[in-house]
Amino acid sequence: xxxxxxxxxxxxxxxxxxxxxxxxxxxxxxxxxxxxxxxxxxxxxxxxxxxxxxxxxxxxxxxxxxxxxxxxxxxxxxxxxxxxxx
Numbered sequence: 004x005x006x007x008x009x010x011x012x013x014x015x016x017x018x019x020x021x022x023x024x025x026x027x028x029x030x031x032x033x034x035x036x037x038x039x040x041x042x043x044x045x046x047x048x049x050x051x052x053x054x055x056x057x058x059x060x061x062x063x064x065x066x067x068x069x070x071x072x073x074x075x076x077x078x079x080x081x082x083x084x085x086x087x088x089x
Contacts, residue, residue: 015084022057036078
């Protein structure tokens with residue numbers, strides 16, 4: 004069972020953005036769906052790993068490392084969560 008089951012993309016977007024707002028380095032005014040974790044939000048590669056881990060926890064899902072490496076923007080995270088099976 005995934006916490007993402009039955010959520011709309013808008014619900015997922017709000018929760019992903021809320022997760023990112025919890026990161027001290029993230030400037031909420033720069034946070035959009037197209038924001039790159041590293042280029043726009045100023046996160047380093049370790050921070051990006053922490054973002055993925057926080058998203059996994061928020062949605063009770065497990066993201067394999069190979070796929071986690073491809074999640075580089077807020078929209079990538081939303082799309083991944085939306086396609087995760089229940």
